Amino acid sequence: MAxxxxxxxxxxxxxxxDEQRELLEETIxxxxxxxxxxxxxxxxxxxxxxxxxxxxxxHVRKHTDLGSQHAILATHQAAQAITGCLERRSNxxxxxxxxxxxxxxxxxxxxxTLFDDDTVSLSTTESRVRCELALPDAADGYQRQYLxxxxxxxxxxTLTARxxxxxxHIGFRRPKTDTERDAAEDGTVLGVDLGIENIAVTxxxxxxxxxxxxxxxxxxxKVRTGLQQTGTRSAHxxxxxxxGRELRYVRDVVHQASNAILNEALRYECDVIAFEDxxxxxxxxxxxxxHKWAFRTLYEQxxxxxxxxxxxxxxxxxxxxxxxxxxxxxxxxxxRRTRTEFRCVKCESEANADYxxxxxxxxxxxxxxQQSSRRTGDSQLALKSGTVTPSGGFSAHxxxxxxxxxxxxxxxxxNPSG
Numbered sequence: 243m244a245x246x247x248x249x250x251x252x253x254x255x256x257x258x259x260d261e262q263r264e265l266l267e268e269t270i271x272x273x274x275x276x277x278x279x280x281x282x283x284x285x286x287x288x289x290x291x292x293x294x295x296x297x298x299x300x301h302v303r304k305h306t307d308l309g310s311q312h313a314i315l316a317t318h319q320a321a322q323a324i325t326g327c328l329e330r331r332s333n334x335x336x337x338x339x340x341x342x343x344x345x346x347x348x349x350x351x352x353x354x355t356l357f358d359d360d361t362v363s364l365s366t367t368e369s370r371v372r373c374e375l376a377l378p379d380a381a382d383g384y385q386r387q388y389l390x391x392x393x394x395x396x397x398x399x400t401l402t403a404r405x406x407x408x409x410x411h412i413g414f415r416r417p418k419t420d421t422e423r424d425a426a427e428d429g430t431v432l433g434v435d436l437g438i439e440n441i442a443v444t445x446x447x448x449x450x451x452x453x454x455x456x457x458x459x460x461x462x463x464k465v466r467t468g469l470q471q472t473g474t475r476s477a478h479x480x481x482x483x484x485x486g487r488e489l490r491y492v493r494d495v496v497h498q499a500s501n502a503i504l505n506e507a508l509r510y511e512c513d514v515i516a517f518e519d520x521x522x523x524x525x526x527x528x529x530x531x532x533h534k535w536a537f538r539t540l541y542e543q544x545x546x547x548x549x550x551x552x553x554x555x556x557x558x559x560x561x562x563x564x565x566x567x568x569x570x571x572x573x574x575x576x577x578r579r580t581r582t583e584f585r586c587v588k589c590e591s592e593a594n595a596d597y598x599x600x601x602x603x604x605x606x607x608x609x610x611x612q613q614s615s616r617r618t619g620d621s622q623l624a625l626k627s628g629t630v631t632p633s634g635g636f637s638a639h640x641x642x643x644x645x646x647x648x649x650x651x652x653x654x655x656x657n658p659s660g
Contacts, residue, residue, distance in 0.1 A: 247415040249397070250549045252385040255376040256362070256401075256408040262373055265366040266401070266408060268307070270345050272367050276306045276313060277342040280320035285339045289328060294321035307367040311352045319348060345403035354399055356389070362410065364401065375410070384550045388414040405490075411546065429513030432624050433604020434503060434544075435563070435596045436518065436537045439582055441499050443596040445604040447626040448506045450499050455492070455536065462488040492536050500543035507553055510624040515548055516607035517541055518560035518599075558606045567591060568601035601625070608632055 258266065280298035288294050295317040302313040323340035331337050353365040360375045377385055388394045397413035433445035441452035507515050520538055545555040566573040567586035576587050584595040601623065608621040609632050622629040628638040 246418055248418055249413065249415045250388060250394070251546045252388045252412045252414060252550070253546055254385055254410055254412070256410060257374040257376045258371075258408055262371045263408075265368055265371055266347075266364070267403070268368075269312075269366040270347055270401075270403060272306045272308050273312065273316060273347040274342045274344075276302045276308045276316035277319045277323075279305055280317045281323060281340050281342070284320060284324055288321070288324060291318070291321035291325055294318075294324065309353070309365055309367070311350070312347075312365060315348050315350060315353070347401045349399045349401060351396060354396075356396055356412070360389075373408075385412075388412070429621060430511060430624050430629060431514045431516050431604045431607050431621055432503075432507045432510060432512040433600040433602070433607070434515060434517050435600040435603055436520075436540070437581075437596050437599075440596050441495070441536070442503060442540065443594070443600045444503065444506050445597075445600045446506055446510055446624050447597060448502065449594075449597075450502055455495050458488075458491060493539070496536055496540045496543055499540055500547055503540075503544050504547050504551075504553075507548065508551070512553060512624050514554045514556060514607065514621070515544060516604050517544075517555070517557050518563060518603050519557045556607060558603060558610065560603075563599045563602040563606065564595065566598075566602050568593070568598045568605065605630075605632065 279302050280294060283298045283301055284294045288297060295314060298317050298320065299313055302308060302316055303310065306313070306316075308316060319342075320340075323342075327337040327340060349364065355363040357363070357372075360377060361372050362375060363370050363372045375385075393416045394414040395416070397415050399413050400411040402409045402411065431445075435443050437443070438452055438456055440449050441455060442448075442450045503515065506512075520541060541555070541557075548555045562573050565575055565577050567577055567584075567589060569591040570586060570589040572586055572588035574587055577584055578595055579585055580595070582595055583592075584598040585592045604623045608623050622631050622635075622637070628636055630636050
């Protein structure tokens with residue numbers, strides 16, 4: 243059944259004291275343990291989400307300090323991870339039992355309460371804590387359109403620990419209007435391809451260079467391998483420092499890249515940003531684990547930044563997007579001559595391989611709208627020169643509109659060893 247709600251996420255930092263910090267850390271630890279216990283019990287036994295809670299709830303309650311509602315939510319989290327694995331397995335993919343290491347906790351309306359004085363009450367393993375929301379000084383910060391409106395109601399929310407701070411990703415929803423329900427997610431689509439040579443390329447020919455990131459990830463990996471082989475206490479401390487520098491560097495790169503993609507969508511007045519399915523991106527691109535983490539973080543950042551300005555972010559199937567000619571539609575492995583070069587063996591059109599893939603990704607979402615009974619099929623793909631429909635209809639941008647192709651350098655390279 244289609245979702246009849248518009249959903250948005252507002253992110254804000256929490257102001258916490260030492261006692262609250264200790265309780266939140268303990269809750270995060272117990273949450274991860276609860277999710278893992280539920281997964282360990284259900285893995286290989288449950289094939290549906292509804293099976294996990296009755297099987298694992300009592301076990302989670304007995305062996306963790308989670309409250310009853312958080313124990314239920316932990317079983318739901320485990321069920322979601324397991325069913326995701328089962329879906330990938332049904333598509334012929336090899337999967338392993340999920341593990342929970344991310345410093346997060348899921349909250350719902352029973353375990354979290356928002357108050358009008360910009361504070362929030364959160365359940366922990368011992369008692370509730372009431373923390374201030376560290377909102378922007380500006381009264382018109384984007385969070386206000388959700389916090390101060392009776393039209394938006396709070397849904398599932400995620401607490402995340404990051405670099406010593408705590409952030410709430412507060413979920414909101416409101417019913418769709420009749421117009422939104424009839425024409426959901428139609429409009430202008432921006433296609434985005436992710437890769438190694440370029441972190442991201444859009445269907446409007448915005449290239450975000452990835453060579454600096456790739457170099458740095460290799461350097462960090464060399465340092466990490468050397469320190470792990472050394473194995474001394476001093477090497478362990480240096481390893482932790484290097485890992486922190488790597489994390490901060492990648493986040494800075496991803497932050498800039500996500501802003502560039504969002505700005506491109508705003509510049510071309512796009513309603514949807516379409517990415518390829520990230521499930522098996524590491525295998526498809528021969529990416530490192532660092533790249534895979536960067537890709538997923540980039541998608542998540544674009545998603546919450548875009549939602550804040552009313553732009554939807556979606557994933558589409560990735561099959562053959564790198565081999566299909568965006569001009570004539572002919573698909574063959576021979577079309578992708580190198581990592582960066584695409585030349586169609588049928589129509590002989592040539593393009594940057596990532597740019598060709600970005601157009602295919604965007605057009606795949608547009609075509610999917612034509613086949614959906616819930617959408618009008620009026621989507622169009624944003625290109626540098628104009629917009630195009632699946633039937634070949636083209637509309638040039640207004641006179642005087644000149645798209646910019648920029649490839650700004652990434653942040654100054656961090657020193658992995660010092």
